[in-house]
Amino acid sequence: GAVVSQHPSRVICKSGTSVKIECRSLDFQATTMFWYRQFPKQSLMLMATSNEGSKATYEQGVEKDKFLINHASLTLSTLTVTSAHPEDSSFYICSAPKTLEAEAFFGQGTRLTVV
Amino acid sequence: GENVEQHPSTLSVQEGDSAVIKCTYSDSASNYFPWYKQELGKRPQLIIDIRSNVGEKKDQRIAVTLNKTAKHFSLHITETQPEDSAVYFCAATTNNDMRFGAGTRLTVKP
Numbered sequence: 001g002a003v004v005s006q007h008p009s010r011v012i013c014k015s016g017t018s019v020k021i022e023c024r025s026l027d028f029q030a031t032t033m034f035w036y037r038q039f040p041k042q043s044l045m046l047m048a049t050s051n052e053g054s055k056a057t058y059e060q061g062v063e064k065d066k067f068l069i070n071h072a073s074l075t076l077s078t079l080t081v082t083s084a085h086p087e088d089s090s091f092y093i094c095s096a097p098k099t100l101e102a103e104a105f106f107g108q109g110t111r112l113t114v115v
Numbered sequence: 116g117e118n119v120e121q122h123p124s125t126l127s128v129q130e131g132d133s134a135v136i137k138c139t140y141s142d143s144a145s146n147y148f149p150w151y152k153q154e155l156g157k158r159p160q161l162i163i164d165i166r167s168n169v170g171e172k173k174d175q176r177i178a179v180t181l182n183k184t185a186k187h188f189s190l191h192i193t194e195t196q197p198e199d200s201a202v203y204f205c206a207a208t209t210n211n212d213m214r215f216g217a218g219t220r221l222t223v224k225p
Contacts, residue, residue, distance in 0.1 A: 045215075046213070057212075095159075095213070100210055104149070104213055106159050107158065108158055
């Protein structure tokens with residue numbers, strides 16, 4: 001299968017700082033990437049759909065100014081959590097399909113802890 | 116937007132028994148339905164998928180059925196083994212996004 005790499009896998013930051021998470025498709029070009037948030041023992045909640053060369057589409061209730069998404073190339077999407085607060089602590093995971101309506105490959109996920 | 120519901124949230128079976136997980140979706144435009152397995156601390160992995168022009172698909176002990184009219188699809192695991200224990204997610208995909216069900220924590224007791 002295809003490979004999607006996400007970094008960092010774990011990050012601890014102080015309240016008020018910003019954290020950038022990278023999602024890379026290593027062996028294919030991803031026009032679209034999805035960003036999810038997963039709480040313990042809960043499902044994957046879609047936060048936004050990242051589209052190369054255009055603005056991301058955010059789900060209702062997700063603050064676009066707080067969760068900045070940039071998809072500047074066909075192999076890289078970034079999620080920046082700005083002015084992080086403890087309630088932003090969670091597991092963030094990206095996925096990318098080779099084509100729409102096909103299997104999406106997941107990154108390893110990022111465990112964010114805001115102290 | 117699409118809404119995917121998944122049941123049950125937890126399922127416990129004896130080794131060798133069958134397990135069935137059911138999902139419903141709301142958007143009739145959804146046309147691709149993957150199932151993912153997520154083991155503790157790992158990323159979700161695709162185990163089987165089905166497209167809207169197919170009613171059933173089988174891969175060894177795993178099968179998926181789709182009823183487009185009723186907008187529901189199911190995952191069937193036969194002859195369960197302890198290593199099948201994990202969280203299973205269904206998803207429904209349109210042209211724009213992939214949305215997941217709430218997940219089912221399957222426990223297979225030896």
